[in-house]
Amino acid sequence: MNSASSEMSYRDAIREAMADSLEDDATTVLLGEDVADAGGVFKTSVGLVERFGRDRVFDTPICENGFVGVALGLAVTGYRPIVEIMFSDFLPSAGDAIVNELPKFRFMSGGQCNVPVTVRAIGGATGRFGTQHSATGETWYSGLPGLKVATAGTPQAAYSVLRTAIAQPDPVLFFEHKGLYGVKGPVVRSAPMDVGTAEVLRPGNDVTIVASLLMVQRALRAAAELELAGVDAEVIDLQWVRPMDMTTILDSVRKTRHLITVEEQVQLGSWGSSVIAQAAMEGIALDAPPDAVTLPDDLLIPYSPTLEDAIIPSATQIAERVCAIVGVAARG
Amino acid sequence: MSVKEGRVHVTPSAVDRRGWFERILAIRFFEEKVQELFMDGLVEGTTHLCQGQEAISVGSTAALSDDDYMTITYRGHGHALARGMPPEAAFGELMGRTIGCCHGVGGSMHLTDFSRGLIGSFAIIGAGLSVAVGAALSAQRRGDGRVALAYCGDGATNIGTFHEALNMAAVWHAPVVFIVENNLYAEYTPLQVTTAVTDLAQRGVANGIRSRIVDGQDVDAVYEAVLEAVAHARGDEGPSLLEMKTYRFRGHSRTDPAKYRSAGELEKWLERDPVTLLERRLRDEGVLSDDEAHEIRVRVQKEIDDAAATAAASPPPTLDAARAFVYASRELR
Ligand SMILES: Cc1ncc(C[n+]2csc(CCOP(=O)(O)OP(=O)(O)O)c2C)c(N)n1
Ligand SMILES: [Mg+2]
Numbered sequence: 095m096n097s098a099s100s101e102m103s104y105r106d107a108i109r110e111a112m113a114d115s116l117e118d119d120a121t122t123v124l125l126g127e128d129v130a131d132a133g134g135v136f137k138t139s140v141g142l143v144e145r146f147g148r149d150r151v152f153d154t155p156i157c158e159n160g161f162v163g164v165a166l167g168l169a170v171t172g173y174r175p176i177v178e179i180m181f182s183d184f185l186p187s188a189g190d191a192i193v194n195e196l197p198k199f200r201f202m203s204g205g206q207c208n209v210p211v212t213v214r215a216i217g218g219a220t221g222r223f224g225t226q227h228s229a230t231g232e233t234w235y236s237g238l239p240g241l242k243v244a245t246a247g248t249p250q251a252a253y254s255v256l257r258t259a260i261a262q263p264d265p266v267l268f269f270e271h272k273g274l275y276g277v278k279g280p281v282v283r284s285a286p287m288d289v290g291t292a293e294v295l296r297p298g299n300d301v302t303i304v305a306s307l308l309m310v311q312r313a314l315r316a317a318a319e320l321e322l323a324g325v326d327a328e329v330i331d332l333q334w335v336r337p338m339d340m341t342t343i344l345d346s347v348r349k350t351r352h353l354i355t356v357e358e359q360v361q362l363g364s365w366g367s368s369v370i371a372q373a374a375m376e377g378i379a380l381d382a383p384p385d386a387v388t389l390p391d392d393l394l395i396p397y398s399p400t401l402e403d404a405i406i407p408s409a410t411q412i413a414e415r416v417c418a419i420v421g422v423a424a425r426g
Numbered sequence: 427m428s429v430k431e432g433r434v435h436v437t438p439s440a441v442d443r444r445g446w447f448e449r450i451l452a453i454r455f456f457e458e459k460v461q462e463l464f465m466d467g468l469v470e471g472t473t474h475l476c477q478g479q480e481a482i483s484v485g486s487t488a489a490l491s492d493d494d495y496m497t498i499t500y501r502g503h504g505h506a507l508a509r510g511m512p513p514e515a516a517f518g519e520l521m522g523r524t525i526g527c528c529h530g531v532g533g534s535m536h537l538t539d540f541s542r543g544l545i546g547s548f549a550i551i552g553a554g555l556s557v558a559v560g561a562a563l564s565a566q567r568r569g570d571g572r573v574a575l576a577y578c579g580d581g582a583t584n585i586g587t588f589h590e591a592l593n594m595a596a597v598w599h600a601p602v603v604f605i606v607e608n609n610l611y612a613e614y615t616p617l618q619v620t621t622a623v624t625d626l627a628q629r630g631v632a633n634g635i636r637s638r639i640v641d642g643q644d645v646d647a648v649y650e651a652v653l654e655a656v657a658h659a660r661g662d663e664g665p666s667l668l669e670m671k672t673y674r675f676r677g678h679s680r681t682d683p684a685k686y687r688s689a690g691e692l693e694k695w696l697e698r699d700p701v702t703l704l705e706r707r708l709r710d711e712g713v714l715s716d717d718e719a720h721e722i723r724v725r726v727q728k729e730i731d732d733a734a735a736t737a738a739a740s741p742p743p744t745l746d747a748a749r750a751f752v753y754a755s756r757e758l759r
Binding site: 160173200202204240263 | 553748
């Protein structure tokens with residue numbers, strides 16, 4: 095394993111995580127709509143069919159439930175499929191496979207099989223894709239024992255969390271954010287890690303900001319703004335929704351005594367609510383009520399660029415909400 | 427039979443067919459015993475019995491090799507038993523005991539047994555079909571000559587996944603055989619109320635798949651048709667769909683008195699009881715004597731009764747055991 099870090103875009107990190115997984119294990123295959131010759135609608139699999147051949151990288155018909163079912167069939171007979179879902183919004187079309195088949199299959203069989211399927215869902219707003227092509231959806235399927243759910247907010251996480259997901263003997267729903275594909279950062283080609291690890295991206299003492307996907311980048315920018323206001327924020331990339339790394343998160347909260355979560359979903363059913371609930375149940379003393387920065391509950395994601403920008407939390411909005419709980423006047 | 431033989435017509439031996447008679451009786455007696463166990467409170471919840479459809483189980487599994495794959499449905503007792511699952515493992519599963527094929531956590535609708543290639547049993551309509559296509563693709567990639575057999579009902583031909591699976595099988599030339607058990611009803615609703623075609627084999631044709639209508643009451647006919655379809659699949663000649671015309675003699679599930687049948691319908695189909703048909707034919711052909719038939723009946727009935735007693739003596743699983751079935755990765759156990 096090459097431990098040197100190289101500069102890479104989030105998109106390239108996704109591709110490299112798949113390429114290295116395909117290279118390491120000849121049973122790994124990639125399937126989905128337009129993933130082979132077209133290299134994926136978001137160009138995340140460019141070059142893979144040329145390198146690994148058509149038996150291992152192949153296009154499917156447009157039938158999400160059907161081809162996730164095919165991945166399950168491949169998985170329980172010796173393969174390790176990666177399935178691309180072009181937009182997270184299409185996950186419900188594979189709803190039966192994701193809710194009833196992947197998570198329940200091993201259990202119902204009394205542990206007779208492993209189900210090493212990774213479903214990669216490409217989600218997220220800011221691309222002006224409109225109401226049916228902009229959801230993230232990382233908690234839609236988080237209440238399902240048997241499933242693991244992961245996200246990535248940095249190029250490094252795109253590589254290492256996806257590598258880890260593919261190496262799992264269990265089904266993993268892995269969320270990418272299409273607004274991050276161009277983001278560059280250092281990437282170490284790490285070996286698969288443990289599941290359920292959140293990553294502290296910026297250590298700080300005054301407030302814990304936990305974020306997922308694109309909101310990780312915005313939280314990091316918010317932390318830079320907050321520094322100017324004299325607030326030392328700790329920023330954590332949630333990475334795994336199930337299992338969730340409550341240890342890392344709550345240790346941070348015990349230190350900072352302030353908690354704010356940021357995600358591109360509405361509050362009801364958000365992972366942020368679960369983090370806040372857990373902090374409360376563990377009786378963690380806070381110096382101010384916690385906050386959850388989310389999408390508005392009374393709107394859907396609109397196409398209009400002006401409106402889309404207005405509802406997706408910006409770095410400045412995150413910084414303002416942090417200032418409100420730490421009791422500092424926001425700058426600017 | 428070699429993998430590349432193509433269209434084959436292997437005549438089953440007298441020994442094979444006497445074995446079929448034992449198997450079809452075992453399924454019939456098993457299903458009747460399940461009803462008894464319900465009354466005794468040993469089986470709870472729901473069950474979907476297959477009396478009337480047993481010829482499909484026996485004939486189709488007889489045409490498979492040991493390492494072929496199968497996906498079945500909630501109406502799967504017959505298929506699992508025909509595939510060789512010991513009756514105590516099936517009873518144990520219905521009773522929720524550790525001796526069950528899935529250690530008692532699956533229940534009546536989930537008779538999975540990987541050791542017999544029975545890689546999935548589905549309580550969601552249509553779901554097993556695409557999983558079978560996936561298993562067929564893995565055989566195709568390995569080139570090991572295995573075939574996947576996927577069962578579904580007539581009602582299942584209306585759900586999207588059915589058509590998705592057929593299309594994928596056709597376009598990828600997957601070595602899979604779809605068996606549609608057309609018993610004329612989906613739960614309590616007759617086929618013509620929900621479905622604009624009466625011959626469901628048409629739906630295979632529409633998806634570019636070689637399709638045939640088969641007499642699902644006749645073990646020999648089922649065997650011959652499945653053998654041919656399996657040979658096609660093994661010979662890299664692609665998938666097939668076989669519509670088995672059949673009928674279930676009991677209600678859809680335990681609580682269904684089947685009041686929706688038209689007058690005389692059941693009686694007409696009972697004349698074509700697959701157990702009687704096979705027995706009569708074997709006797710007519712001199713394959714089975716009256717004494718042999720009697721001896722087999724008594725022996726199989728005892729085996730079924732003993733298996734139920736063995737299963738009932740097995741303990742239920744523990745929550746800790748069940749917990750270990752959720753995730754394969756050690757860190758989450
Ligand atoms: C997706 C889904 N919808 C509905 C049901 C409820 N259900 C169970 S069996 C059944 C009828 C299926 O009929 P058919 O496919 O003809 O099979 P049969 O029961 O006759 O063997 C229905 C509607 C289900 N299990 N799954
Ligand atoms: Mg039916």
